[in-house]
Amino acid sequence: MNARWATLLILAAVIAVIPWFFPSGYYFRVAALVWVTALGAVGLQVLMGQAGQVSLGHAGFVGIGAYAMALGPKYLGLPVLACLPLGAALAGLIAFLVGRPILRLKGHYLAVATLGFGILVAMVLVSEIAVTGGPDGIRIPRPEIFGWRPRGGEAWYWINGAALLIGVWLALNLQHSPSGRALAALHDSEVAARTIGIDVARHKLRAFVIAAVYGAVAGGLMAMMNGFVTPDAAGFLQSVEYVTMVVIGGLASVPGAVVGAALLVLLPQALTVFHDYEHAVLGLLIMLFMIFLRVGIVPGLASLLRRRSA
Amino acid sequence: MSLGTLLRRGVIAAGALLLATPVMAQRAPEPIRIGAVLSVTGPASFLGDPEDKTLRLYVNRINQAGGVNGRPLQLIVYDDAGDANRARTFATRLVEDDRVVAMVGGTTTGTTLAMRPVFEDARIPFISLAGGIEIIDPVQPFTFKTPHTDRMACEKIFADIRARGLTRVGMISGTDGFGQSMRGQCVRVAGAAGITIVAEESYGPRDSDMTPQLTRLRNATGIEAVVNPGFGQGPAIVTRGYHQLGIRLPLYQSHGVASREFINLATPAAAEGVRLPAAALLIAEQLPANDPQRQVVLDYKAAFEREFNQPVSTFGGHAYDGLMILVEAMRRANSTDGTRLRDAIRATRGFVGTGGIVNMSATDHMGLDLSAFRMVEIRNGDWVLLGN
Known part of the structure; x- marks a missing residue:
């Protein structure tokens, strides 16, 4: 059995087993949030970890996916579930159009351009009050899946868990496909990749579109789970959180993105005991992780284990 | 019984035993848990911060005076930083994990609307501190609000x-x-x-x-x-x-x-x-001696400014009103059951708060009328109360 299947199996086992230890519905809610946030982070990992392109506007796509769930039923009369693929397609299309010009930029310039895109999305959501409901947010109708209405944390735990499994499976497959190896090559050196015949622009754009689709699906699921969405979902701080998740978990690692997301969702819940100091403690912990596990948690621990056993 | 349920029950039973032991030893009355999800930090902190301070101050005062129905209050505050998604998670935590009997909080209209279904589903009273009229219009069975619209x-x-x-x-x-x-x-x-x-x-x-x-x-x-x-x-x-x-x-x-x-x-x-x-709080000292709100706003202003050494704001006043409406309802209902508590809050009549005189009903979950607002004019750089 190869490492890809082992990763999937471990993740599936974790999803299947931990509900046995949940004392209340609140834990289902938090875990469901971990899975759906992780799905968004895995998308960003494809772009940042595999293709090596930074994005500070990932939450913009999450917001597009989330608002599609509210605006589709309201203005087009569509069933809310049909808006999930619609939102993903829209985010992919926007990423395709926006990605062409801005992916020509590199490094800090690309960071600033994606940052601008994310802020633009958030601004539109805030200021187009007549359409989006403005800063007070907008309601999302409860979805119906063949007559079943998922309600409460437990239902969404399983839906989001399944979505994450599929997302991780696809991302791992991509990583080990010719496309994934092309991404890895251009990550290391764009010049070298180009000389061996890799269409750099096309591969970068593809990674950008994939990240956007992941983000939009995560945003759509989160919006359905909450039944409500505000422009914060697309905010700059959310984008920064996604980047932090991918970096802290381990840029090169798909499961790393899941671990990073779990950490950033769970820590604020666990740190409420510090009350006034929770943000300071959160910042300190993130710094410690970065200092002692420089390559990220998952690759860092893996290499530590390997050294221990060697 | 499957292995899963067996395991789960075992864990719950062990947990219950652990929890039960100290309570039995002390024989102290169990506290009444009240939840609050507020935007203490973030862009709405100028609203959430005085709300947080007010709730802590008055829960302490109520406990020093013997609590409610012979039981102390326990306030559980979470900071949503103005984020609706986080607010929703904390609302779930209050309901499912902390098992609060009521909630006084929700700093912005956005966070309130995100949290509302959690409390409606759990049938737990929710007194919001946000301004938007859509919070209570149309009326939701368990949702109330204190600020003017x-x-x-x-x-x-x-x-x-x-x-x-x-x-x-x-x-x-x-x-x-x-x-x-x-x-x-x-x-x-x-x-x-x-x-x-x-x-x-x-x-x-x-x-x-x-x-x-x-x-x-x-x-x-x-x-x-x-x-x-x-x-x-x-x-x-x-x-x-x-x-x-x-x-x-x-x-x-x-x-x-x-x-x-x-x-x-x-x-x-x-x-x-x-x-x-x-609101009356702005011109507390100018209110005529026979104004029913005068004593309430002067007391709140004095208590807040003495404790925190910063000027009082109407937003903290909304939190004061919400907490007091809830406490009075708990005393009248002599119960912490969600539906009974809701009925008691709904039966609030003639409650004098910092925001106005509150008369709730089945069709009005705010209970303020236009007399809650005072028309003021600025003269010589100061507020002057106009005869209403």
């Missing part, structure tokens, strides 16, 4: 304009959330109040000069008064420009600018004669 501010302003014998109004509003929400409500209630809006202008929240818009308003024919729904620095710039252009029509600001900084920013000379609806 934009609609009431519009109605109060329009009533005052009518009392001056005027009907034709020009409006200049901010494009931020507050300005747009209030503008919409003003347009909606204008007809019923006998007011015609003859001209409208708008400005962005960061604009530093509104002279063109004001000039257009000045040149529009038939305007008898100007209303400025807005928040933050915009209204101060409007007021200054209004003065510089020498417009002599009455100018009305919203309850959103009811703070000392507004007069300072607009300069006292320009603000002279500007009227606005405000």
Whole structure:
């Protein structure tokens, strides 16, 4: 059995087993949030970890996916579930159009351009009050899946868990496909990749579109789970959180993105005991992780284990 | 029984035993748990911070005085930083994990609307501290709110304009959330109040000069008064420009600018004669001795300012009102059961709070009328209460 299947199996086992230890519905809610946030982070990992392109506007796509769930039923009369693929397609299309010009930029310039895109999305959501409901947010109708209405944390735990499994499976497959190896090559050196015949622009754009689709699906699921969405979902701080998740978990690692997301969702819940100091403690912990596990948690621990056993 | 349920039950039983032991040893009355999800940090912290301080202060005071129904209160506060998604998670935590009997919180309309279904599903009373009228209109069985709404501010302003014998109004509003929400409500209630809006202008929240818009308003024919729904620095710039252009029509600001900084920013000379609806807390000392709210707002102001050494704000007052309405309802119901508590909150009559006199009913989950707003005028750089 190869490492890809082992990763999937471990993740599936974790999803299947931990509900046995949940004392209340609140834990289902938090875990469901971990899975759906992780799905968004895995998308960003494809772009940042595999293709090596930074994005500070990932939450913009999450917001597009989330608002599609509210605006589709309201203005087009569509069933809310049909808006999930619609939102993903829209985010992919926007990423395709926006990605062409801005992916020509590199490094800090690309960071600033994606940052601008994310802020633009958030601004539109805030200021187009007549359409989006403005800063007070907008309601999302409860979805119906063949007559079943998922309600409460437990239902969404399983839906989001399944979505994450599929997302991780696809991302791992991509990583080990010719496309994934092309991404890895251009990550290391764009010049070298180009000389061996890799269409750099096309591969970068593809990674950008994939990240956007992941983000939009995560945003759509989160919006359905909450039944409500505000422009914060697309905010700059959310984008920064996604980047932090991918970096802290381990840029090169798909499961790393899941671990990073779990950490950033769970820590604020666990740190409420510090009350006034929770943000300071959160910042300190993130710094410690970065200092002692420089390559990220998952690759860092893996290499530590390997050294221990060697 | 499957292995899963067996395991789960074992864990729960062990946990219950652990929890039960100290309680039995102490024999102290079990505290009543009250939850609060507030935006203590983040962009809405100027609302959430005084709310947080007020709740802590008064829960302590109530406990020192013997608690409620012989049981102490336990306040559980979570900070959502203004984020609706996080607010929803904390709301679930309060309901599922902390098992609170009621919630006083929800700093912004957005976080309140995100949390509302959690409390409605769990049938636990939720007293929100946010302004938006959509929180209680249409009425939801378990959701209440204490602050005034934009609609009431519009109605109060329009009533005052009518009392001056005027009907034709020009409006200049901010494009931020507050300005747009209030503008919409003003347009909606204008007809019923006998007011015609003859001209409208708008400005962005960061604009530093509104002279063109004001000039257009000045040149529009038939305007008898100007209303400025807005928040933050915009209204101060409007007021200054209004003065510089020498417009002599009455100018009305919203309850959103009811703070000392507004007069300072607009300069006292320009603000002279500007009227606005405000809560009693703003002009506590000026309330006549027979005003039913006088004692309540003076007490709250003194307690808050002594404890925290910072000026009192109406937002903290909303939290005070919410907590006190809940505590009174718990005493009347002598119960912490969600539905009974809801019925008791709904039966609140003649409660005197900082925001006004509250009379709830099955169709009104806010319970304030226009008397909750006081019309004030700025004279010589200070607020003057107008005879209502």
